[in-house]
Amino acid sequence: MAYLYFQFVRSSRSLLQLKGFSRWNCTKVDFEETLKHMISGSVTLDKDERSGIAVVSLDNNKKKNALSGSMMCELNDIINELQSWQTGKGLILRGENKTFCSGGDLDTFKNIPSPEQGYSMSGFIGQCMQNLSQLPLISVALVEGNALGGGAEMAMSCDFMVMSDNARVAFVQKKMGVITGFGAGTRLVRKFGTLKALDILASARTMDATECERLGLASKILPYSENVLDLTKSWLHNYCEGDPKVIRNLKSMVIAASNLPLEDSHAIERKLFSELWGGESHLKAHKSKLKH
Numbered sequence: 001m002a003y004l005y006f007q008f009v010r011s012s013r014s015l016l017q018l019k020g021f022s023r024w025n026c027t028k029v030d031f032e033e034t035l036k037h038m039i040s041g042s043v044t045l046d047k048d049e050r051s052g053i054a055v056v057s058l059d060n061n062k063k064k065n066a067l068s069g070s071m072m073c074e075l076n077d078i079i080n081e082l083q084s085w086q087t088g089k090g091l092i093l094r095g096e097n098k099t100f101c102s103g104g105d106l107d108t109f110k111n112i113p114s115p116e117q118g119y120s121m122s123g124f125i126g127q128c129m130q131n132l133s134q135l136p137l138i139s140v141a142l143v144e145g146n147a148l149g150g151g152a153e154m155a156m157s158c159d160f161m162v163m164s165d166n167a168r169v170a171f172v173q174k175k176m177g178v179i180t181g182f183g184a185g186t187r188l189v190r191k192f193g194t195l196k197a198l199d200i201l202a203s204a205r206t207m208d209a210t211e212c213e214r215l216g217l218a219s220k221i222l223p224y225s226e227n228v229l230d231l232t233k234s235w236l237h238n239y240c241e242g243d244p245k246v247i248r249n250l251k252s253m254v255i256a257a258s259n260l261p262l263e264d265s266h267a268i269e270r271k272l273f274s275e276l277w278g279g280e281s282h283l284k285a286h287k288s289k290l291k292h
């Protein structure tokens with residue numbers, strides 16, 4: 001199995017070399033420096049130690065929460081910070097101003113016009129989305145208003161999508177003359193299979209909350225209201241109740257199972273299980289003689 005994986009990585013590398021991508025060797029740090037100077041909007045983090053739920057909010061009011069270069073860097077820093085939040089259990093990614101995100105900031109994109117820069121930007125934000133999806137926290141994208149293009153891709157990087165009943169999701173990349181650049185093409189195919197992914201991406205259609213729920217993109221529709229964030233926190237709390245160590249190991253097991261070959265995934269599952277066996281929560285549950 002390891003040999004096959006190695007062969008696959010080698011052949012992917014040669015495919016990239018064949019296509020001339022190997023000359024694009026700008027490092028992540030170099031490109032972060034470039035993105036940092038494309039300033040517009042902000043991303044904030046609010047960690048609630050009591051519930052173990054963090055809220056990450058995108059705010060770029062003048063551009064319907066478009067994700068600028070500086071916001072990509074801020075989001076990346078926040079996700080790095082969340083990686084070491086040992087008592088965390090859940091995460092909500094949302095937008096201020098009653099909308100989620102209108103995609104990549106078109107002004108930022110105008111300033112990085114070459115294929116080489118596109119490749120570096122996609123590498124930077126793609127890694128950031130990958131880190132988000134692999135956090136040992138149960139994550140939810142709360143979509144109000146629009147999630148377009150890169151905004152739809154960000155929502156796809158969370159475990160769950162909760163939508164207000166007036167919200168819409170559209171992978172408009174094709175209409176913008178590109179394809180998915182934040183990694184959601186791969187995510188859509190892996191989650192839904194080729195046909196459904198092709199249907200969503202190639203039609204580039206706008207999907208309302210009901211359609212998203214029917215397709216399995218959205219897990220919950222909430223009535224549009226002022227307290228939709230509180231409702232989302234309560235919904236997420238159902239999954240986050242309990243010992244952070246248990247929630248985090250559970251999520252880590254799911255990540256391993258979705259990415260690794262069977263044997264490796266089982267080995268990690270056993271390791272994560274044994275870390276909890278005989279632990280505080282396990283002993284407490286035994287003593288309390290729970291009836292389910």
Ligand SMILES: CCCC(=O)SCCNC(=O)CCNC(=O)[C@H](O)C(C)(C)COP(=O)(O)OP(=O)(O)OC[C@H]1O[C@@H](n2cnc3c(N)ncnc32)[C@H](O)[C@@H]1OP(=O)(O)O
Binds near residue numbers: 107
């Ligand atoms: C690999 C990543 C691929 C991508 O993400 S490509 C980007 C995809 N997104 C887009 O093309 C968004 C295009 N914009 C729209 O469709 C509409 O503006 C949208 C979001 C439905 C909102 O419509 P309305 O509510 O009618 O508001 P509006 O059009 O007057 O917009 C208000 C101001 O926001 C701006 N805006 C919206 N989305 C933006 C974006 N992505 N980057 C930069 N600026 C953006 C829009 O230009 C307008 O600015 P202004 O007030 O005219 O100066």
